[in-house]
Structures are given as structure tokens and as C-alpha cells.
Amino acid sequence: MSAGPGDVSAGSGRVVDTSTVSSAAAAMSVALASTAFSGVIADARWVIPALLTIGLVAGTGVFGRTMRWWPPLVVLVQGLALTTALTTLFTKQALLGFLPGPAALGELSGELTRALDLVREGVPPVPAETALQALVCLGLGLVAILVDIIAVALQAPAVAGLVLLCVYAIPASLADDMLPWWSFVGGALAFALLLASGGHHQRWQRRESRDAVAGNIFGRTTSAVAGASVVIALLTGTVFTGVGTEGRLPGAGTTGFGTSSGGVGLQPFTSLRGQLDRSRTVDLFRVRGLTRETYLRAMTLRKFDPANGWKMDGLTQGVDASQPLPLPEGTDISTGTPMRVDIEPLGYRDPWLPVFGTPEVVSGMGPDWRYDPAAGIVFTQTRQQSRPYSEQLTLSSPTPQQLRSANGPVRIDPAYLDTTGIPPEVADLARRLTADQPTDFDKATALNRFFTDPSNGFSYELETAPPSSSSALSDFLFRGKRGYCEQFASSMAVLLRAAGIPSRVAVGFTSGYQDGDARMITTDDAHAWVEAYFPGWGWTTFDPTPLDDGRTSLPDYLHREPAPGQALPPPGVSTPPTPTSPGQQPQPGVVDDGERNAVPQPGRTDTGSGPWPAVLLVVLVALVIxxxxxxxxxxxxxxxxxxxxxxxxxxxxxxxxxxxxxxxxxxxxxxxxxxxxxxxxxxxxxxxxxxxxxxxxxxxxxxxxxxxxxxxxxxxxxxxxxxxxxxxxxxxxxxxxxxxxxxxxxxxxxx
CATH class of the missing domain: 1.20.120 (Four Helix Bundle (Hemerythrin (Met), subunit A))
Known part of the structure; x- marks a missing residue:
């Protein structure tokens, strides 16, 4: 019996399926091209999920072609495999732990939406949060399917190189600096591998000897193509470094702000779980003329998302920041300490221009800067150099009695009172903490003391407690009680709204340390605090973070307030017990909502153990199949x-x-x-x-x-x-x- 069509004789040695070789080369090329994302993602947590996703897509294609399925059916099954991988890795509601169902797809959609917010608002390199990992895996999975179709099914590997080029276009459009040189080398090798493994199909048989395949892939021609590709890629990446915008301005899409020398920018870091990375200290500003310590505000956040924390929302085009600036929206009183400060950006690069107090005139920062009186933010939508600028401001300092007597219409956007998504147990906590307080100011100071009073068990740490329910807010307030400024500011702003007081979260810096005749502000001074609205006086600063290193810049009306022993619910109100570990005694004065069956919030995937149990399950199922x-x-x-x-x-x-x-x-x-x-x-x-x-x-x-x-x-x-x-x-x-x-x-x- 002779060999059938497409086979080789047994005497030619071991044989391989050339379509499998091309599939493996296509998957390897996508993996090599994905190294470009290392230029915009700060850590490597995304790598293993991405490789698993690419490998599953490629393996599904190999299996379908081995079974000689109809090619469109192979593509359909690859899409299902990609969806399964995403729901397994990044959701908690998958059927049987890995099958995509309506709940899991809704959860995945929430994660992808959050990832788009991170891309729009974050400053590269950004941490590899779970949502961002999901977005990267989705994109690479789709690219893997497309490259597999073009290079293997259509046998046009050169065309697949255009798809790989798009993989580079995304991080290049987000990074202000040149991507790492080795990512260009990876891309060049990926393209050469595609050409070598797929370019000989016209004379290759379905099954070819290993020697023939190895000769085509690793032969002299392929080596020359790979070497030339690496040289061209390095030269191109070195010469064309102007490509790239930071892509994080609200409504700006493809514009950014920065310097070629690099620098540090802010992002709205107000998700209620995570870790604060301060692995290195960078000098950001040198400030002269600041006669009193106060906060340097870069942005404010008004929308509370129960799944993802606080977000920027409703930023308008504002007014020309080079002209005299109007009072903030809803502010009538402009008394206080006048100042003129000179601010020199050092390692700071961002589209947000930080300002002190109530700005009146800002100059020297260049053209095309806008000021939004409602948000109190100075921002730009054009790329330009960081320049020293001057600010003329008023630093308001009302007394406690003046804030207690503040009354009148609330002339701000009703969105600052929005309580959508606040869990009932949190709203009940706000009512109990403020029940005996006669004025909004007294309510606000009671809520502030709830966090700063040591007897209530809150502590400032750079790592939050492991989650124990679906609500990060409830976990922090009732169980974990440890975190950094974003947890404290986010939680107090929510409690203020639940108590009927307009609030927002401010992001910026504390006033740094004295250095000769100037003050130095560094990355260690990055901070989030709370601003509450009082009629006439406008937005007023509160800071619930219990810092013990002297970096806070509390206003006088908080220093003058007596500090009672505690701000707890009134006597007679029952308090559910706090879950404790074995051998641990409940802390006195700790409030717990007792909600053990809270409904999971859509879009949230952070868990204490991360995605690895799901990854192991996927690997186990794949091995069994x-x-x-x-x-x-x-x-x-x-x-x-x-x-x-x-x-x-x-x-x-x-x-x-x-x-x-x-x-x-x-x-x-x-x-x-x-x-x-x-x-x-x-x-x-x-x-x-x-x-x-x-x-x-x-x-x-x-x-x-x-x-x-x-x-x-x-x-x-x-x-x-x-x-x-x-x-x-x-x-x-x-x-x-x-x-x-x-x-x-x-x-x-x-x-």
C-alpha cells in the first residue's frame, strides 16, 4: 500500500504537520509582539494570562485543523475559546468556574469598561490591574485569531505582519517615551518567523520531514531576513521617537502633554482596593512663596462607582486659564490670605496643572490651558513642555463658627449629592455617626474623627486588608480598616453624601518639606483628601487619613476643633459583631455591618488569591481535553x-x-x-x-x-x-x- 496524497515516504525520517508549525509560529509572533506593552504597563502580571490566552487560541486552531473542521467553524471555536479564557481568568461568576454565562459576561463587560477608563485617565506606565489585564488579553486574543487566519488558513504570512504592526501602534500611541529596544527586536523576530514558517507552503506538503522544515525555518535565508529586520526595527524605533501621545485626557482622545525627558504624572487612584507603589522617590516641584502649608490640588473626582471607586466626571471646557479666573462655582466668599507662589515642575508631567487654594491668576505655563470653575481644575488638551508657572491665590481659612453658620442655596451640580450605589449599611453608619450633630460642619468633623480617632481601629498602611465580601467600601469601613489615603478619602466622601453633605475627592499633593527658601514636593507627597461644600464658602478641605509622619496640611478649623474620645453610634443602637480570626478579640468601638451575603458588584474581579486558581483550572481542563x-x-x-x-x-x-x-x-x-x-x-x-x-x-x-x-x-x-x-x-x-x-x-x- 502506497502513501496517500500529501504524505511522505517513511524513509524520509520523522515528519511534522506544516500547518501546525505555522500555527505555532503565528502564536509565537503574537507573543513576541506583545512585548511592546511593557513600555506602558508597569509590572509583568499581565504576561502569564496573555500567554495562556494566545496559547489557547492557537491550540484550538491546531485541534480544529487536525480534525479537518470547516475553516469558519475553526474561527468560531477559537472565539469561544477566547471568551472562555477571559471569563475564567477575570470573572468570579463563570458557570462551573470557566464557562461564560450571562452573569460572567456582564462582569467581564464591567472590567473592560473600567480598563478603558484606566487607559484614558492613567499615566503610562500604569499598574497591571485586573481590568487592564483583561483588556490586553482580549486584544491579543483577537490578534492571535486574525494572524492565525491570515498566516495559516490563507497562507499569507506577509500580510499578517500588518496586524502585528497594529499591536505596536497601541502602546506607541500611549507611551510618551520610546518603547524598550528589545520589544522592537521581538517584533522583528516575530515577522521573520512568520515568513519562514509560512512562506514555503506552495512547495511544502501537508506533512513534511523535520529536516526540510528546520532547513526552511532556520536556514540561511531566514537568518538574513531576521537580521535585517532587527536592524531596521532598531533604527526605526530610535529615529521615530516622536510617535506617541499619552491618551489620557478626558475627551482628548489622541492628545497629551509631556516632555521628552520623562516624568511622573497623577492618575485618579481611588479604587478602594490595591497597593500604593512608592518604590522610588522622585522630586516633582520646587515651590517658592508658600507662606502656609496647604494642599496642592491637581484634580477632583465627583462620581462614585461602587465597583471601582471614584472617577472624574462632568469636566467642561471651562475658561481660558491665562485670564483672571472666576470664583469656583457656588463660592461667594473670597476672604483669606492672599499669596503669590512660583512653582517649578521638576519630574512632573501631566495634563493637570496643580494649584493651591482658590486660584485667581495663573501665568507662565504656556498656551491652551483651561480652568473649570466647577471642578477647580486647570488642564490642557495639547502636547507641550512642562514650564515653571506662577499662581496668585487666596487661601481661605474660615473659623468653625463661620462654617457652622453657613447656610443658603446649594448652587452646585446635584451630582455632588448623588448617593447611587452606596450600600445600605454604609448609609446607616453615616446616620448613626452624625445623629447628634446639629450642623453640617459638625457632621463633617464627626465623620473626619471617625477615621482619625485611634480607638476606632483605623490605620494608615500601604496595603489594604484582604477582601471578605463583594463590597470594597464595606470591607474597609467595617472589617479591614487599614489602607492609604485613597481608601480614607473615598470612604469619607461617601459617608458625607450619605449624610446629605455635597462632597468630592481631591487628588494632588501635600506641601512637601522645606529646602532652603523653597519647598520640595516629591512622589512621597502624592495624596488624596476630601472636599465638602458649604454654602458661601464653597469647597472646604477635610483629611481623614491618619498620617503620623507630619505630612498633612490640615486647615485651622480642624486644628481648633476639640477631639472627643470617639465618634460612635449613640447608645442603645445595636452593633453587629465584627468577624474575628481565631483567638482574636473584637476591638472596642468597632462598627460592623454584618452583611455576609452582599450582592456582588458588577465589574469587580479583585480577589484575595487573584486569578491563579482559575488559571490552574483552565490548565487542568486543557490537559484533560x-x-x-x-x-x-x-x-x-x-x-x-x-x-x-x-x-x-x-x-x-x-x-x-x-x-x-x-x-x-x-x-x-x-x-x-x-x-x-x-x-x-x-x-x-x-x-x-x-x-x-x-x-x-x-x-x-x-x-x-x-x-x-x-x-x-x-x-x-x-x-x-x-x-x-x-x-x-x-x-x-x-x-x-x-x-x-x-x-x-x-x-x-x-x-
Missing amino acids: AACPAALREARRRLRLRTVAEGGPGAAGVAWRELLDEFWDRGTRPEAARTVRHSANALIDGYALDAEGSRAVRALVGAVEREWYAPSDREPDPAVAESLREAVAALHRSAPLSWQDRLLPRSVLRR
Whole structure:
């Protein structure tokens, strides 16, 4: 029996499926191109999920083509595999832990929406948060499918290079600096690999010898193409460094602000869980003329999202910041300490221009800066250099009595009173903490004291407590009680709104440290605090973060307030017990909502153990699925060998079918029109069996012919089992199976 179409002779050595080689090259090229994201993502937590996603997409394509599925069906199954990977890695509501259902898809949609907010508002490099990992894996998974279609199904690997170029375009458009040089090398090698593995299909067969494949992939031509690609990529990346915008301005889309020297910018860091990374200290500003310590405000956030924390919302085009600035919206009183400060940006680069107090005139920062009186923010939507600027301001300092007597209409956007998404137990806590306070100012100071009073158990730490429910806000207020400024500011702003007081979160810096005649503000001074609205006086600063390093710049009206022992719920109000670990005693004065069955918030995926249990489950399921064909082949082999060993009727025919399957596993499919003896001779010659193997095959053929054509009462041949064993052993000597052929036996998959 001769080899079928698309096969090679056994004498040519081990063979490989060239489409599988091209699929592996396509997956490897996408993985190499993804190194470009290292220029905009601060850590490597995204790498393993991305590689798992790319590998699953490629593996699904290989399996579908091995089964000879209809090509559109292969693409459809790859899309389903990508969806399954995303729901397994980044959601908690997947059916059976890995199947995408309506709840899991809704949760995934929330994560992707949050990731888009991070891209729009963050300053590269950004931390690899779970939402951002989901977005990167989605993008790379789609690219892997597209490259697989173009390079493998359509056999046009050169065109697939354009898709890989798009992978570079995304991080290049977000990074202000040049991407890492080794990412360009990775991309060049990826393109060369694609060309080498897919460019010879017109003369390659479906199954080709390993030597031929290796010669095409690692030959002299491929090495020359790879070397030239690396050189061109490095030169291009070095020369064209002007490509790139920071892409994080609200409504700006493709514009940014920065310097070529690099620098540090702010992002609205007010998700209620996470870690504050202060691995290195960078000088940001040198300030002269500041006669009193106060906060340097860069931006304010007014929208509370229960799943993701506070967000910027409603920023308008404002007014020209180079002209005299109007009072903030809802502010009538402009009394206070006038100042003129000179601010020199050092390592700071951002579209937000930080200002002190109530700005009246800002100058020197360049053109195209805007001021939004409602948000109190100075910002730009054009790329320009960081320049020293001056600010003329009024630093308001009302007394406690003046704030207690503040009254009148609340002339600000009603969004600052929005309580949507605040859990009922948090709203109840706000009512209990402020029940005995006569004025809004007293309510605000009571809430501030709730966080700063040591007896209530809150502590400033750079790591939050592990989550114990679906609500990060409830976890912090009632159980964890440790975190950094974003947790404290976010939580107090929510409590203020629940108490009926307009609030927002401010992001910026404390006033730094004295350095000669100037003050130095560094990354260690990055901070978030709370601003509450009082009619007439406008937005007034509160800071609930219990810092003990002297970096706070509290206003006088908080310093003058007496500090009572505690600000707890009034007597007689029952307080559910706080969950404690074994051996731990409940802390006195700790309030707990007791909600153990809170409804999970959409879009939230952060868990204490991260995505790794789900990753292990995906790997386990993939291994089980991958092992199924080999397990079925082994079960069939054992059943046949037992039948042959028993020597019952039909044993010779069963042995012959097992021998044919051994040849089929090696790529040689028997032809039904040939006789048993003719087929056996073709197999002996095609695989160059040795003398012992040839004798065993011919002996088996004789037993088959006697069984099929002799009288039915003839005794079974007891030597059939030994002939089969010797024939298979000889075949293993002349043409051993590769691991791919063992894992995906053709005799099982192509029936």
C-alpha cells in the first residue's frame, strides 16, 4: 500500500504537520509582539494570562485543523475559546468556574469598561490591574485569531505582519517615551518567523520531514531576513521617537502633554482596593512663596462607582486659564490670605496643572490651558513642555463658627449629592455617626474623627486588608480598616453624601518639606483628601487619613476643633459583631455591618488569591481535553491486545486492524481496494522494516488469510499475538512516533 496524497515516504525520517508549525509560529509572533506593552504597563502580571490566552487560541486552531473542521467553524471555536479564557481568568461568576454565562459576561463587560477608563485617565506606565489585564488579553486574543487566519488558513504570512504592526501602534500611541529596544527586536523576530514558517507552503506538503522544515525555518535565508529586520526595527524605533501621545485626557482622545525627558504624572487612584507603589522617590516641584502649608490640588473626582471607586466626571471646557479666573462655582466668599507662589515642575508631567487654594491668576505655563470653575481644575488638551508657572491665590481659612453658620442655596451640580450605589449599611453608619450633630460642619468633623480617632481601629498602611465580601467600601469601613489615603478619602466622601453633605475627592499633593527658601514636593507627597461644600464658602478641605509622619496640611478649623474620645453610634443602637480570626478579640468601638451575603458588584474581579486558581483550572481542563485522543487510542489498543491474547474467533482480524492503526498513526492510511498481502508488502517497503519485522507481518497476513478464507471450524493460530508484538516493535524501531502523534493519534481523530 502506497502513501496517500500529501504524505511522505517513511524513509524520509520523522515528519511534522506544516500547518501546525505555522500555527505555532503565528502564536509565537503574537507573543513576541506583545512585548511592546511593557513600555506602558508597569509590572509583568499581565504576561502569564496573555500567554495562556494566545496559547489557547492557537491550540484550538491546531485541534480544529487536525480534525479537518470547516475553516469558519475553526474561527468560531477559537472565539469561544477566547471568551472562555477571559471569563475564567477575570470573572468570579463563570458557570462551573470557566464557562461564560450571562452573569460572567456582564462582569467581564464591567472590567473592560473600567480598563478603558484606566487607559484614558492613567499615566503610562500604569499598574497591571485586573481590568487592564483583561483588556490586553482580549486584544491579543483577537490578534492571535486574525494572524492565525491570515498566516495559516490563507497562507499569507506577509500580510499578517500588518496586524502585528497594529499591536505596536497601541502602546506607541500611549507611551510618551520610546518603547524598550528589545520589544522592537521581538517584533522583528516575530515577522521573520512568520515568513519562514509560512512562506514555503506552495512547495511544502501537508506533512513534511523535520529536516526540510528546520532547513526552511532556520536556514540561511531566514537568518538574513531576521537580521535585517532587527536592524531596521532598531533604527526605526530610535529615529521615530516622536510617535506617541499619552491618551489620557478626558475627551482628548489622541492628545497629551509631556516632555521628552520623562516624568511622573497623577492618575485618579481611588479604587478602594490595591497597593500604593512608592518604590522610588522622585522630586516633582520646587515651590517658592508658600507662606502656609496647604494642599496642592491637581484634580477632583465627583462620581462614585461602587465597583471601582471614584472617577472624574462632568469636566467642561471651562475658561481660558491665562485670564483672571472666576470664583469656583457656588463660592461667594473670597476672604483669606492672599499669596503669590512660583512653582517649578521638576519630574512632573501631566495634563493637570496643580494649584493651591482658590486660584485667581495663573501665568507662565504656556498656551491652551483651561480652568473649570466647577471642578477647580486647570488642564490642557495639547502636547507641550512642562514650564515653571506662577499662581496668585487666596487661601481661605474660615473659623468653625463661620462654617457652622453657613447656610443658603446649594448652587452646585446635584451630582455632588448623588448617593447611587452606596450600600445600605454604609448609609446607616453615616446616620448613626452624625445623629447628634446639629450642623453640617459638625457632621463633617464627626465623620473626619471617625477615621482619625485611634480607638476606632483605623490605620494608615500601604496595603489594604484582604477582601471578605463583594463590597470594597464595606470591607474597609467595617472589617479591614487599614489602607492609604485613597481608601480614607473615598470612604469619607461617601459617608458625607450619605449624610446629605455635597462632597468630592481631591487628588494632588501635600506641601512637601522645606529646602532652603523653597519647598520640595516629591512622589512621597502624592495624596488624596476630601472636599465638602458649604454654602458661601464653597469647597472646604477635610483629611481623614491618619498620617503620623507630619505630612498633612490640615486647615485651622480642624486644628481648633476639640477631639472627643470617639465618634460612635449613640447608645442603645445595636452593633453587629465584627468577624474575628481565631483567638482574636473584637476591638472596642468597632462598627460592623454584618452583611455576609452582599450582592456582588458588577465589574469587580479583585480577589484575595487573584486569578491563579482559575488559571490552574483552565490548565487542568486543557490537559484533560488534550489527553482524551491518546487515552482513547490506548484503551482501544489494550482491548484488541486482550482479544488477540485470548485467541478466540476473529483474533487475527483484530490484530490486523491494530497493525493498520499503527501505520495510520504514522500518516499512512490504507486503501480499501488493496488485498491484505498487497497492503502488507507496501507497508514493509515503505517503512523499511527489518527482517524480523517483515517475517512477523507476513506471518500475521497468513493468519488473517486463513481466518478469513479457511473453514469456520479451523483452530485459531496461537502465534498471532507474538506476530503482532514483533511487527509493532519493528515499526517502532524504523519509524518511532513523535509526541504530537502520540498525543493526537490519527487513527482516532480521522475516523
